[in-house]
Amino acid sequence: MMEESTSEIIFLKGGGEAGEITRNYNWASTSLGEPENWPQPLRIALGIVLHSRFPMFIFWGPEQICFYNDAYRPSLGEEGKHPAIGRPGEIVWPEIWDYLKPKLDQVLAGGESIWEEDHLLPIYRNGKLDVVYWTYSYSPIMDDEGNIGGVMVICTETTEKVTANKNLSTSVQHFRDLVKNAPVAIAVFKGFDLVVEMANKAYMMLVGQKMEDFVGKPLFESLPEAREILEPLANEVLRTGKPLHVREFEIVINRNGKDETCYFNAAYEAIYEEDGSISGIMVVANEVTDLVVAKKEIEFSEQRFRNLLNQAPDAILILKGEDLVLEVANKPLLDLWQVDETAIGKPFLEILPEMENQVLEMLQDVYHNGVTHYGYEMPIIFERKNGEKDTIYFNFVYHPYREKDETITGVLVMASNVTGQVASQKMLEENQSDLNLAIEIGELGTFRIDLINDTATYSERIMDWFGLTENSVNLDTFFN
Structure with missing residues (x-):
């Protein structure tokens, strides 16, 4: 019968880097001897380990000779322990052997399998002792005689998970x-x-x-x-x-x-x-x-203020900002301008562009310089929607609108429509002029008695007729 070479042994075929190291290792120099003479249970277990994608490790025999697969390889770090295949466990894991050996001895002695989750087990790798967490199980592997010959370690490194959980726990506590x-x-x-x-x-x-x-x-x-x-x-x-x-x-x-x-x-x-x-x-x-509550009180006050404004007989408005935006306007004002409440919030000249050459300069002087302007019987020409021009006379006050800190933020306008009074005054003046003309033409002398002030007033023609030197005397003198 021909002996198998190490490279031809079926259970050692494949297995990536770990399989290649296992095939090329000088097993004759170890207590295990050549692979073709290894116990069948070890062969089966090692074949499973080398071809598994889950991290697995085997300790075999009294020396706990080490085997592992490519999936376990990253946990050994880039430098330090790898390659550890074929070496005794005590040599590979000196920093944690005091912990590992009792666990291995427990399983080798026929004790129960071991399971640990997220267990802290620092190992030396990458030139330093590294904090590493593991979840693993230790299970017995039988030899050809039915005795326990080794220990199968199925494990995964959970350092990232534990660190993440700790960070999460810290974050949760920080959040709390x-x-x-x-x-x-x-x-x-x-x-x-x-x-x-x-x-x-x-x-x-x-x-x-x-x-x-x-x-x-x-x-x-x-x-x-x-x-x-x-x-x-x-x-x-x-x-x-x-x-x-x-x-x-x-x-x-x-x-x-x-x-x-x-x-x-x-x-x-x-x-x-x-x-x-x-x-x-x-x-x-x-x-x-x-x-x-404060806002409701302000809204109530504002509504009450608006009600008072709307009940006022004169036009009242507040223009705010550089663009003189209409912020407050009562009903007399809206009726006078012939606009509705949609005009509120619009710039003054957008509503009444014809005012640019009539009152804009005064309004800007109030806003920029804080100067109050007064007007008496001032004619203002409105261009109505039907194309007609409507001249209305006003008595008005343009007054700076100040905030609590005395900053001027707008213009307060109060205006009285005195068009009717102006028309009556003009009519009276015209009638008086006509009367004076009639008197002059008729060469009549006239006098006027004022019972309230107890005086009598003469025209020049009466004074000439009677040789009077004063045009006004008290009533006693007049009747005497």
């Missing part, structure tokens, strides 16, 4: 610390029951609850009055995974035994597990009750 000390209210709820997993002090103050009475319980067990409003919001996020942001939403909360109407800005974010499922929500909330 951030949440705990955050100035805004933050809470984490799990499942559709919204069990409170975590909540910070700010959230406890917001809901008026004690930490020990709140965390670990369904939300609406502690806040039943909030269910009607909050449950639909939370369910929507849990169902769709879409973030939800609400502003100034109103809710009644029983805080410290008292129902309070509160307003909040809040963000609801879904919490995803590794498999993509939604397991809960995180809520970040900020109470804005004081702000909303």
Whole structure:
């Protein structure tokens, strides 16, 4: 019978780099001798190891001679231990032999197989002692006589996983610390029951609850009055995974035994597990009750102010900024300009371009220099939509609009339509002129009695007729 050469032994064929090293090793110099004489169980086990893509290692015999595959090779590092095939375990692993030998002896002595998960076992590689974590099992390999001849180690290095978990744990703790000390209210709820997993002090103050009475319980067990409003919001996020942001939403909360109407800005974010499922929500909330109440009061004041403006008989408006944008206008003003409320928010000249050469210079002087302008019976020509020009007379005041810090941000305009008065005055003047002309033509003498001031006034013709030197005397003198 012909003996097989090492390169022709079937169980040593293939196996990559580890297989090649095993085939070329001088086994005659070891206690194992040539491979063709190795025990059949070792042959079978080594054939499995060399062709496996999972990291595997064999310790064989009293010297714990080492075998491993290419999948195990990266765990040995780039320099230091590799190649270790054919060498005794104590020589290969001196830095951890005090740990390994008792484990190997336990299995070799017929004890139970060993399993360790994410176990810290530093090894020397790449020129230094490296911190390495392993998940591994030690199992016995029988020899031809049925005795335990070696140990099969199936293992994987879990250093990256353990490091990632530690980093994650650190990140989680860091996150919890951030949440705990955050100035805004933050809470984490799990499942559709919204069990409170975590909540910070700010959230406890917001809901008026004690930490020990709140965390670990369904939300609406502690806040039943909030269910009607909050449950639909939370369910929507849990169902769709879409973030939800609400502003100034109103809710009644029983805080410290008292129902309070509160307003909040809040963000609801879904919490995803590794498999993509939604397991809960995180809520970040900020109470804005004081702000909303103040805003409502301001809105009420503004509405009351606008009501007063609209009831004023004269036109009132406020123009803001460099472009003199119409910010406030009462109804008399809108009626006068023949525009509706859509004009509010537009620049002055966009609404009334014909004003550029009539009043723009005065308005700009008020805005830029803070100079107040007054006008009396000033004619303003409006170009109406039908193409007609309409002249209206005004008494007006253009006054700088100042903020609390005295900064001028606009122009306040108050204007009275005095077109009727101007027309009446002109008519009166025309009538008086006609009367004077008639008197002059008729060579009539006239006098006027003022009962209120107790005086009589003469025309020049009366003074000439009677030789009077004064054109006005008291009534006693007049009648005497």
